[in-house]
Structures are given as structure tokens and as C-alpha cells.
Amino acid sequence: MHLFRPIFSLLLVILFFQSARPQPSQVSQPDNQIFTAKLQALIAAAGNNPRLKAADAKVQASFSSVNIRKSLDPPQVAVEFYQAPVASFPNPFKDQMEYDYSIQQMIPFPGKLGAMAGAEQKRTDMLKADRRTLEQDIVRNVKSTYYELYLIYRRLETNHETRELVRSFVAVARKQYETGMGKQSDVLRAQTELSVLVNDSLVLSQQRKSMEGMLNALCNRPITTEIGFIPEIEPVINDYNPDSLMQVAKKNRPELKSMQAGIRMQQAERCAAGKDFLPDFMLRGTYKQMARTTDDWALMIGATVPIAPWSFGKYSSGTTQAEAKTAEAQAELDNMKNMIVSEVNDALLKVESGNERLKLSKETSIPQAQQALESAMAAYKTGKQDFLMLIDIQRMLVMAKLDYHMAVMNLLDSQSRLERAVGISLDEIDKVSERGNR
Numbered sequence: 001m002h003l004f005r006p007i008f009s010l011l012l013v014i015l016f017f018q019s020a021r022p023q024p025s026q027v028s029q030p031d032n033q034i035f036t037a038k039l040q041a042l043i044a045a046a047g048n049n050p051r052l053k054a055a056d057a058k059v060q061a062s063f064s065s066v067n068i069r070k071s072l073d074p075p076q077v078a079v080e081f082y083q084a085p086v087a088s089f090p091n092p093f094k095d096q097m098e099y100d101y102s103i104q105q106m107i108p109f110p111g112k113l114g115a116m117a118g119a120e121q122k123r124t125d126m127l128k129a130d131r132r133t134l135e136q137d138i139v140r141n142v143k144s145t146y147y148e149l150y151l152i153y154r155r156l157e158t159n160h161e162t163r164e165l166v167r168s169f170v171a172v173a174r175k176q177y178e179t180g181m182g183k184q185s186d187v188l189r190a191q192t193e194l195s196v197l198v199n200d201s202l203v204l205s206q207q208r209k210s211m212e213g214m215l216n217a218l219c220n221r222p223i224t225t226e227i228g229f230i231p232e233i234e235p236v237i238n239d240y241n242p243d244s245l246m247q248v249a250k251k252n253r254p255e256l257k258s259m260q261a262g263i264r265m266q267q268a269e270r271c272a273a274g275k276d277f278l279p280d281f282m283l284r285g286t287y288k289q290m291a292r293t294t295d296d297w298a299l300m301i302g303a304t305v306p307i308a309p310w311s312f313g314k315y316s317s318g319t320t321q322a323e324a325k326t327a328e329a330q331a332e333l334d335n336m337k338n339m340i341v342s343e344v345n346d347a348l349l350k351v352e353s354g355n356e357r358l359k360l361s362k363e364t365s366i367p368q369a370q371q372a373l374e375s376a377m378a379a380y381k382t383g384k385q386d387f388l389m390l391i392d393i394q395r396m397l398v399m400a401k402l403d404y405h406m407a408v409m410n411l412l413d414s415q416s417r418l419e420r421a422v423g424i425s426l427d428e429i430d431k432v433s434e435r436g437n438r
Contacts, residue, residue, distance in 0.1 A: 004055070005281045007387075023157065031231040031232070031233065032233045032234065032236075035150075035230060035231055035233045038146075038227070038228065038230060039142075039143065039146055042142050042146060042215060042218075042219060043139055043142055043143075043230075043246060045139050045219035045220075045221060046139065046142050046218050046219050046220075048219060048220040048221075049138050049218060049219070049220055050220060051134060051138065052131070052134060052135060052138065055127075055131040055134050055135075056128065056131065058127055058131075059124060059127045059128055059131055062123055062127050063122040063124050064119065065120045065123075065124075066117050066121050066124065067117075067122045068120075069113065069116040069117040069119075069120045070113045070114060070116070070117035071113070072105070072106070072107065072108075072113070072328065073105075075103055075104065075105045076103070076104050076105075077102070077103050077116050078100075078101075078102045078103075078104075079099065079100070079101055079102075080099070080100035080102070081093075081096055081099060082096070082097060082098035082099070082100055082288075083096070083097035083098055084096050084097070096291060097290075097291050097292070098288060098289065098290050098291060099288070099289040100286055100287070100289075101287045101288075101289070102284055102285065102286040102287070103284070103285055104282060104283060104284035104285075104300075105282070105283050105284075106280060106281070106282050107280065107281045107282070107283065108280045108281075109273055109275065109278035109279055109280060109281070111278075112272065112275045112276075112280075113276065115268065115271050115272035115275050116272050117309075118268045118271075118272075119265055119268035119269045119271075119272055121268075122261055122262075122264045122265035122268050123261075123265050125261040125265075126258050126261035126262045127266060128261075129254045129255070129257040129258035129261055130254070130258050132254035132255040132257070133255055133258060136254060136420055136423070137420075140220055140416060140417075140419075140420045142218050142219070143412075143413075143416040144229050144413055144416060145211055145214050145215050145218065146215065146230075147409045147412045147413050147416070148211055148231075148409065148411070149208065149211040149212065149215065149227065149230060150230045150403055150408075150409060151229045151406060151408075151409040152204055152207050152208045152211060153208070153229065153400060154232060154402075154405035154408075154409075155405070156201065156204050156205070156208070157232075158401050158402060158405070159197055159200055159201050159204060159396060160201070162197055162394070162398050163194060163197045163198065165200070165394060166190060166193050166194045166391075166394070167194060170187060170190040170191055170194060173222050174187050176212060185283070189391065190391070193391055203400050208382055212226070212227045215227060220243060233408070235358065235408050235411050235412060235415075235424075237355050237358070237411075240348060240351070240418070240429060242344075242348055245344050245418075245422055245429065246341055246344055248422050248423070248424060248429070249340050249341075249343075249344050249421060249422045249423055250337060250340065251423075252294035252422065252423030252424050253336075253340055253422075253423040255336055255340070256333065256336060256337065256340070259329065259332060259333040259336055260333065262329050262333075263326060263329045263330055263333060266322060266325045266326040266329050267326055269322045269325070270319065270322035270323055270326055272320045272322075273318040273319045273321075274319055276306060276318060276319075277306050277307065278306070279302050279303040279304045279305065279306060280303065280304045281301065281302065282300075282301070282302040282303070283299075283300070283301055284299070284300040285297065285298070285299050285300075286298040286299075286300070286301075297395065326388075340421065343421040344418070344421045344422060346421075347414065347417040347418040347420075347421040347422075348418060349416055350410075350414040350417060350418075351411070351414045351415055353414075354407065354410050354414045355397050355411065357407045357410070357411075358404070358407040358408060360407075361400065361403050361404035361407045362404055362407075365403060365404070366397075366400045366401060366404055367395050367402040369397040369399075369400040370397060372393050372396065372397070373390075373394060373396075374389055376389055376393045388420075
């Protein structure tokens with residue numbers, strides 16, 4: 001009878017540990033389609049971001065400015081009461097000797113308005129590229145926040161699995177204590193560990209709601225809108241050709257397109273500044289209604305003199321300023337090209353490092369931690385391992401699983417960073433890499 005009781009207790013320990021371990025049917029299977037569909041829906045909703053709407057309005061305002069630039073100034077119409085007797089003041093229609101009706105129009109030298117409109121069109125192109133830059137930044141923020149929310153869900157799942165296992169620890173420790181084979185301190189340690197896990201679960205739930213609120217803010221939706229469960233996925237691991245990515249980035253980064261449009265705008269403004277040396281014309285027609293003689297009319301043609309000594313410096317300085325701004329824009333473009341090369345290289349290194357870390361966690365860390373737990377369980381059954389060591393090893397397994405999920409999140413984030421650095425999506429990057437590897 002005394003021999004049967006320890007054997008029965010050991011069988012209970014094995015049964016509890018085996019029931020606490022997640023079975024293959026209980027493990028959530030990777031579901032990349034649902035994961036991607038949720039992410040794409042959020043990216044589409046982010047199109048309502050107020051900052052994007054402001055950028056759209058800015059582009060529209062600049063587009064309207066093109067018509068403003070190429071339009072003539074409004075004509076000036078006037079009526080002059082000429083040679084009015086002082087005695088008739090303040091009545092302008094009493095005893096007038098003459099009424100002069102005139103209309104005049106300023107006409108810039110041919111080509112001036114077109115040059116100014118061309119510069120404004122280049123500015124519109126620059127703002128469109130800036131809008132694309134802002135859009136990519138918002139998409140990057142949506143993805144980064146979404147991946148953090150993904151990690152929180154994985155931590156919540158791991159926490160739930162660990163709580164179930166620790167509950168089995170509590171039951172086993174209590175049974176061992178009741179049969180005289182364990183200590184009360186083992187029960188208290190297991191209960192304390194369970195309380196810590198419950199508290200961690202509450203903190204994670206709060207973090208989940210906070211991340212959902214950030215995503216909803218980016219999408220311009222009510223802050224309490226439910227995002228829904230994000231399933232576990234198997235990340236795609238690809239090799240990328242660095243040289244191809246560098247070339248693609250130089251062609252697709254919206255910042256470069258914005259700066260290139262800015263250079264063209266400065267060049268157009270330089271052209272417009274050069275035309276300031278050409279005169280503008282003024283036409284004025286006048287009809288004179290006479291009180292005592294026949295009516296007559298007059299025509300006046302005038303022109304500005306930009307090369308006058310007191311005005312020449314204004315226009316020559318404008319040309320010099322436009323040339324300096326063009327040189328500044330070109331230097332900034334060259335610097336941005338260097339920075340983009342650095343960004344692409346850094347993002348690519350992070351992707352490669354993420355691939356290695358993910359592989360290490362999946363193929364080495366988790367299997368080793370699982371083996372350590374199984375070994376500790378076997379030692380505990382024979383009395384060679386204490387209860388506290390089981391909890392420590394269980395923590396080690398939990399950390400290995402969390403490291404794996406963290407590696408998945410970091411890889412996804414690194415891939416998103418690479419997308420932003422190159423200026424195109426991962427699918428397009430894969431196509432470029434395939435062409436580069438041929």
C-alpha cells in the first residue's frame with residue numbers, strides 16, 4: 001500500500017503535465033491570408049487620415065495656382081470728372097465741363113505668364129510627390145502598429161497556455177502535499193506564479209486596447225472600433241539583391257521625385273526671373289464726353305523699363321537668387337540619394353538578421369527549452385528535481401516562445417522598413433529580386 005501511493009502520485013504528475021501541454025489540434029495554425037486581409041483593410045482605411053486629406057487639398061490649391069499664374073491682371077475702369085467748378089462741390093454731376101471714361105490693362109511681355117505658370121506646375125508635381133511620401137509614412141506607421149498588436153496577441157496566447165500549465169502545477173503540488181510527498185511551499189509558489197500571470201494578462205489586455213486605439217486614430221475611425229483577433233502567421237523569408245534594390249529605390253522613392261520636381265521648379269523660376277528683364281506693357285483707352293465741344297477719345301501705350309539703374313538690381317538679384325536655390329536643391333538631392341542608399345542597406349541588414357534570429361528561435365531555442373522541461377519532469381518524477389526548478393524551466397520555455405514571436409514581429413517590421421526604404425511593396429521587391437538573380 002505504501003509503495004502504491006507514490007506510484008499513483010507520480011502517475012498523477014505525468015497525467016497533469018501531459019494534459020497541460022498543448023496538443024497539436026490546440027495550436028493555432030498560421031493563417032497568412034486572414035493576417036494580410038486585415039492589414040490591407042487597415043491600410044485602405046488609412047486613406048481617410050486627415051493628414052492625407054490636408055495634403056490632397058494642398059495639391060489642389062497648387063493646381064489652381066497654375067491658372068492664377070497664367071491669367072492677366074484684371075483691367076482697371078475709371079471715370080474722371082474734369083474741370084468741375086468749385087461752386088458745384090460736392091455734386092460731381094453739376095456744371096461739369098468734361099467726363100473722361102477710361103479702361104486700362106497691364107500686359108506682361110509674351111512668355112512671362114507661361115514661365116510663371118510652368119514653375120507653379122512643377123511645384124504641383126513636387127507636392128504630389130510629397131503627398132506620396134506622407135502616404136508611405138502613414139502606411140509604415142499602420143504596419144508597425146499592426147505588428148506590435150500581433151505580438152500582443154501572441155503574448156496573450158502564451159500567457160493563457162502558461163496559466164493552464166501552472167494551474168496543473170498547483171493541482172499536482174496540492175495533491176503531493178496531501179499525500180505527504182510534497183511541501184506546502186510548492187503550492188504557494190505555484191499559486192504566486194499563477195497570480196503573476198493573471199496580472200500580466202490584465203496588462204496585456206490594456207496594451208491591446210491601446211494599440212487598437214492607435215490604429216483607429218491612424219485610420220480616422222472611432223477610437224473604440226474593434227480590430228478583431230489577429231492570427232499567428234508563418235512569415236515569408238526571401239533573399240534580396242542589394243544592387244537591384246538600390247537602383248529601384250533611386251527610381252521609386254517619392255522623396256527623390258519631390259526633390260527632382262523641386263529642381264525643375266527652381267529652374268523654371270530661374271527662367272521666369274530672366275524674363276523680368278523684359279518690359280511689361282500698359283494699354284489705356286479713354287473716351288472724353290465734352291460739355292461744350294464735340295466728344296473725342298485717346299489711346300495710351302506704355303511700357304516698364306526694367307533696365308533702369310534704380311530697378312536693375314532688383315531683377316539681377318532675383319536671377320542670382322534663383323540660381324542659388326537651384327544649386328541648393330541639387331545638393332540636397334545628391335545628399336538624399338546617399339541617405340537612401342544607407343537606409344536601404346540598413347533595412348536589408350535588419351531583414352537578414354531577422355531571418356537568422358527567426359530560424360534560431362524556431363529550430364534551436366524552442367526545441368531545446370522543450371527538451372529541458374521534459375527532462376526536468378522526468379527528474380521530478382524520480383525525486384531528483386525540486387518543484388521550483390520546474391517553474392524556472394517553464395519560464396525558460398515561455399521566454400523561448402516569446403522570443404520566437406518577437407523575432408516574427410521584428411522580421412515583419414524590418415520587411416516593412418525595407419518597403420519604405422525602397423519605395424515599393426514586398427511583392428514588387430520580390431519581382432525585382434527575381435529579375436536580379438537571373
